[in-house]
Amino acid sequence: MPEGTSETMVSRAPAAEHAEALDAYRAMWRDLVLASETSDAGSPVLDDHATDGALELMKxxxxxxxxxxxxxxxxPLVDPRVVSVTSQEVTLQDCVxxxxxxxxxxxxxxxxxxPGSHTKADATVRxxxxxxxxxxxxxxxxxSC
Known part of the structure; x- marks a missing residue:
């Protein structure tokens, strides 16, 4: 593998993690919207993109x-921004x-x-x-935002 290729792959990895984490965050909101249409805390879609404390908060x-x-x-409209990234975790902030x-x-x-409002949200995607x-x-x- 050419020397530059290895570096490019490493430098692109965080961006891919950002994208996957952001996609999961947005998907979690879609899941919540769907469950909210009937206020169904038992909806099977809730754990598709959420776990632990986030899942419990939604339920x-x-x-x-x-x-x-x-x-x-x-x-809701979401527009999260990445605050920090590791190989296993991405921290986001949003104004929902x-x-x-x-x-x-x-x-x-x-x-x-x-009326509905704008609410600051912090999220960790793992x-x-x-x-x-x-x-x-x-x-x-x-x-709050």
Whole structure:
């Protein structure tokens, strides 16, 4: 293998890890949106891209929504940025735009007159075998970004 090829492969590896971790983070949100349409904490898609504390946080939120008899409609907009990278873990920060992802009562009425907001989120995406999954997820207060 030519000398430059080895260096190129090494320098591209972190970018590939970024992409895979970012894809897993975005997929986790798609999974949550799907489960939120019925507030289903038992949805089989939830662990496709999340594990550990992140998975438990999503399930907790869905259980609470079920107790309140609300479902979510729409979807948040995410635009994560990479904060740090190792071969096994990527740390992300995001400002989740929830203005078009609102909770509704089962009769179709909005839960309340409070609009969705922008919420700062920190996430850790960890390699599990060949897959990447969000393992840690922390949300700050509404309006934090």
């Amino acid at each position: 907790y939120g869905l259980r609470e929504a079920k107790k309140e008899k609300v479902v979510s409609k729409g979807a 735009d929830g203005t078009d992802w609102l909770q509704y009562k089962l009769n179709g009425e909005l839960k309340n007159a409070v 390699r599990e075998g060949k897959a990447w999954k969000v393992s840690k997820l922390y949300f700050y207060e509404a309006g």
